Amino acid sequence: MTKNEHGHAAAGRLTDLVVLVTGGASGIGRAIALAASAEGARVVIADIHSEGAERTLSALTAAHGEAIFLPCDVADDDQVRELIGTTVRHFGQLDVLVNNAGIGGDNAPAHELDLETWDRVMAVNLRGPFVCARHALPHLMRSGSGVIVNVASTYGLIGAPNAPAYCASKGGVVNLTRQLAVDYGQHGVRVNAVCPGYVDTDMGGRRASLPPAEAQAAHDRREANAARQPLGRQAHADEISRAVIFLASSESSFMTGSIVTVDGGCTATFNHG
Known part of the structure; x- marks a missing residue:
């Protein structure tokens, strides 16, 4: 919750809204959930990774936010139907959907x-948002x-x-x-x-599953590319x-169908590397 010029609590940009964030257990999803809560939203965290989601939930409630965690595989139609139904039954409404859940797949x-x-990448990354x-x-x-705010990627704009x-x-x-x-x-x-570019996260825990030397090498490659x-x-x-x-707030009230790159300029230039 922000403060106004007199030091009193001021309404956030998402006050009284219910925001559902898929893939909210870690990385960008966790950051979105925390930011939405700080702006006054009631937040639903959806993820298949319960341990990480519980950590996100604990961070929200520790900051006096109102939030719940609902396990869900976004590729599963029945689970998504239950996710949306439970959200609306619990909070009485749904105002913002953030389709953030995604996986990288093998290179x-x-x-x-x-x-x-x-098939699995398509199921999570494209079927899931749909x-x-x-x-x-x-x-x-x-x-x-x-x-609706979809988290795509610069890789959706270029090869x-x-x-x-x-x-x-x-x-x-x-x-x-x-x-x-x-x-x-x-x-x-x-x-x-x-459309994010290179972000300092370990999407899907891929680096965490590698031997330390390989994980460090993967991180170093991303740093070099960035x-x-x-x-x-x-x-x-x-x-x-x-x-x-x-994009979730009324500040972007005349924006729809927009594809916003947040990529450090990577899609604006030819990569000579």
Whole structure:
């Protein structure tokens, strides 16, 4: 909760709104959940990783936020239906859906990528946002000013080495964002996307599962790639969350179908590395 010029508590940008964040157990999702709560929202954390989600929930409640954790695999239609239903039963409404849950998949060229990996990446990264939106939209329309913010990726805007499934899935999220904006603007629902570049997180715990030397090498590769961007570094998760909160709030009231890059300039320049 912010303070006004007299030092009294002031309403946050999301006060009285219910915000559902998928993939809220760690990384960007956790940062979004914390930022939404700080802006006055009641927050629902959805994730398959209960231990991390409980840590996020503890951080929110320690800061006197109102929040719940609901386990959910966003690729599972039945689980998503229950997630949305429980959210509305608990809080009485749903105002903002943040489709953040995502996985990277194995790095391999297309002719070496197994179909199981392709299907799982598509299921989580593209089917997930669609299924969540499908079940959330009736409630967002009822809200009168509902919002969807999709967390896509710069890899949805450009090609990247050895990432066919991830690039395709995030490209799908980018254009799903535009399509939903076309259909639901007339119902008062705005739909936008954020495309992060290199962010200092370990998405899906991939580095944590590697031997220490390999994990450090993976981190160093990301740092080296980020260093070639105009701003020369990786983002912090809270730098992504600030863009998401802006798009979720009335400050972006005339934005829909927008694809917002938060990438240190990486898509603005040819990478000579």
